[in-house]
Amino acid sequence: MFANLPAAKDDPILSLGLAFKDDPRSDKIDLGIGVYRNEHGATPVMKAVSIAQQRLLDQQTTQAYIGLAGNASYNQAMLGLLLNGTDAFSRAIAMQTPGASGALRLLADLIASAKPNAKVWLSNPSYVNHQPIMQAAGLDVGFYPYFDPVSKQVDEPAMLEQIAKLGPNDVLLLHGCCHNPTGADISFSAWQSITELALKNGFLPFVDLAYQGFGQGLMDDILGLQHLAQQVPELLIASSNSKSFGLYRERSGVAIVVGETLQQATNARGKLFELARRSYTMPPNWGAAIVAEILNDAQLSQQWQQELNQMSQRMRDLRQCLAQEFALQSGSDRFNYLTQHQGMFSLTGFNQLQLEQLREQHAIYIVSGGRINVAGLAKTFIPRLVESCLAVGV
Numbered sequence: 001m002f003a004n005l006p007a008a009k010d011d012p013i014l015s016l017g018l019a020f021k022d023d024p025r026s027d028k029i030d031l032g033i034g035v036y037r038n039e040h041g042a043t044p045v046m047k048a049v050s051i052a053q054q055r056l057l058d059q060q061t062t063q064a065y066i067g068l069a070g071n072a073s074y075n076q077a078m079l080g081l082l083l084n085g086t087d088a089f090s091r092a093i094a095m096q097t098p099g100a101s102g103a104l105r106l107l108a109d110l111i112a113s114a115k116p117n118a119k120v121w122l123s124n125p126s127y128v129n130h131q132p133i134m135q136a137a138g139l140d141v142g143f144y145p146y147f148d149p150v151s152k153q154v155d156e157p158a159m160l161e162q163i164a165k166l167g168p169n170d171v172l173l174l175h176g177c178c179h180n181p182t183g184a185d186i187s188f189s190a191w192q193s194i195t196e197l198a199l200k201n202g203f204l205p206f207v208d209l210a211y212q213g214f215g216q217g218l219m220d221d222i223l224g225l226q227h228l229a230q231q232v233p234e235l236l237i238a239s240s241n242s243k244s245f246g247l248y249r250e251r252s253g254v255a256i257v258v259g260e261t262l263q264q265a266t267n268a269r270g271k272l273f274e275l276a277r278r279s280y281t282m283p284p285n286w287g288a289a290i291v292a293e294i295l296n297d298a299q300l301s302q303q304w305q306q307e308l309n310q311m312s313q314r315m316r317d318l319r320q321c322l323a324q325e326f327a328l329q330s331g332s333d334r335f336n337y338l339t340q341h342q343g344m345f346s347l348t349g350f351n352q353l354q355l356e357q358l359r360e361q362h363a364i365y366i367v368s369g370g371r372i373n374v375a376g377l378a379k380t381f382i383p384r385l386v387e388s389c390l391a392v393g394v
């Protein structure tokens with residue numbers, strides 16, 4: 001059966017993590033895998049999450065199945081968090097999924113069922129799993145211009161020029177905030193232009209929201225998404241709680257479908273049930289139950305938002321310190337883009353040779369392509385990091 005299978009290729013990000021683990025040097029720095037870390041290098045359980053978990057354990061009476069849609073109160077809370085106050089709210093359904101990854105795949109399958117010849121447009125570059133997930137669902141994939149490697153910002157005119165060519169057969173996948181891997185987000189005015197183009201030309205917007213609260217704030221981070229939701233007839237959202245609740249391993253996400261009418265969205269939910277049934281059937285419970293417990297309790301929700309704000313503040317501080325140290329040591333302001341990026345990531349443009357030298361000579365681990373995870377830093381590492389980067393000629 002398996003004789004003809006080729007040997008599996010290593011996952012480049014995970015194998016970098018393993019190489020880091022095995023590196024005996026005590027001053028090693030890991031800027032690789034996309035996980036938030038505090039000043040001590042730990043990814044702690046948030047206090048709001050610990051409280052919610054304890055309550056759930058105390059109240060638990062059964063482990064019986066819940067159902068294809070998962071936890072109804074979670075689904076309602078996620079809909080409220082993302083769409084309350086927008087026109088889309090009354091025409092939307094939500095379905096709990098195994099992470100945003102599960103939502104991306106389920107929604108890709110939904111698109112393929114509704115319109116098998118649809119083409120999904122991704123930013124260039126995009127989250128490494130977007131293309132394989134869309135293609136695994138049988139969808140055609142194209143790329144729209146996104147990142148300008150010189151300014152390290154979004155090339156919005158080039159992006160909008162391509163998006164203006166999309167029509168009813170196209171799906172436009174956007175990052176809700178804190179773009180992975182670049183860290184460069186589109187402006188609010190670009191969200192407005194995209195909304196107008198979607199209304200005029202009829203393509204379907206699809207927003208992947210994996211870092212809500214890691215940029216400017218919980219609600220500020222979804223202003224663009226909400227603008228879109230206020231106006232377009234149809235919209236897809238895949239949202240993750242891995243980062244914003246620190247629930248990485250619990251696989252908590254949600255797929256949202258906004259239809260022209262609630263009936264159409266409900267029909268789409270029926271299709272999602274069928275699609276889920278033939279793969280994982282039901283989503284895991286625990287992470288979503290924790291999120292529902294937090295979002296449905298005003299005090300706990302406030303506690304969670306405070307912790308989330310502290311995390312995003314730490315990332316903004318680190319960006320500031322890093323840019324200042326680069327300016328100090330290099331005498332140039334060419335690293336100031338670090339302060340304009342949002343969330344955990346920045347695409348640095350460091351080349352492969354520089355990345356290898358950083359790893360071999362300086363014990364600094366950065367994924368190929370040059371994406372750094374700012375949250376992997378402690379402030380005390382910054383002078384050595386900058387010195388090493390400049391030593392390899394960045």
Ligand SMILES: Cc1ncc(COP(=O)(O)O)c(C=O)c1O
Pocket residue numbers: 034098099100101102127175180208209210239240241242248252253
């Ligand atoms: C842009 C983007 N979308 C989706 C995901 C997947 O998130 P989850 O852990 O919820 O599956 C990630 C995770 O890194 C991501 O960066």
